[in-house]
Amino acid sequence: MAIDYAQLARIHGLLQQRDELRSRLARIPKLIKDVENKRLTVAKARDAIKEALTSAKKSWHEKELTLKQRADRVENFKLKRNTCETNREYQILNDQIAADVTANSVLADEILETLERIEQLEQDVKQAEANVIAADRECQQGIEQLKQKEATVQSELAAVEGELRAAERILIGDVGSVYRRMVETRGAGALAETDGETCGECHQVLTIQTKNELWQQHTIFCKGCGSLMYIPPADLAKK
Ligand SMILES: [Zn+2]
Known part of the structure; x- marks a missing residue:
């Protein structure tokens, strides 16, 4: 998604x-x-x-x-x-x-x-x-x-x-529920900026599949820390 x-x-x-x-x-x-x-x-x-x-x-x-x-x-x-x-x-x-x-x-x-x-x-x-x-x-x-x-x-x-x-409001359904639960306890740590190589929150190295999905702006939670990851718009624009 x-x-x-x-x-x-x-x-x-x-x-x-x-x-x-x-x-x-x-x-x-x-x-x-x-x-x-x-x-x-x-x-x-x-x-x-x-x-x-x-x-x-x-x-x-x-x-x-x-x-x-x-x-x-x-x-x-x-x-x-x-x-x-x-x-x-x-x-x-x-x-x-x-x-x-x-x-x-x-x-x-x-x-x-x-x-x-x-x-x-x-x-x-x-x-x-x-x-x-x-x-x-x-x-x-x-x-x-x-x-x-x-x-x-x-x-x-x-x-x-x-x-x-x-x-x-864009965070709806299951994604919204998971996000809201995380925000309760972790605040801004519920989201992680990534350079497309590692998670910005826990620094886990991302798999090739995850990287591909990230560049397609899929909804992806880090497998290490659970953060909802995103590539910053400026990086996306460069691609
Ligand atoms: Zn992480």
């Missing part, structure tokens, strides 16, 4: 376009997710800085409290020292005072460092908040663009599917 190879070539081209458009559509949810993840990463970075700030402030308050308690203790030791009855007692109190004073001097330095760190973190939080605002905007724009792209691809796809349905 003969079939119009120019029309098969056209169907093949439309199937390839449809496969390409479908895979572009399929990628869009992942692209949207990527855009959202980028925004989440920026928001998480901001949260981490805020947490660091909270814990730096907590540490500062704790250090201030320790400093105060130790200073109070030093004052108490000094009072006790005035009422000492032995040199040994006096010496012990003196040592305790000296130890607390040294510890508090170290602690005072640490408090200064903590305050510097808090100041830096407060600036970082401001910057991070600005980053989140920018990332929110980018995310929104990115998703909008992707949705627009999705709509464009969907309408292109609808157009291609319309043309395809019209072109596929």
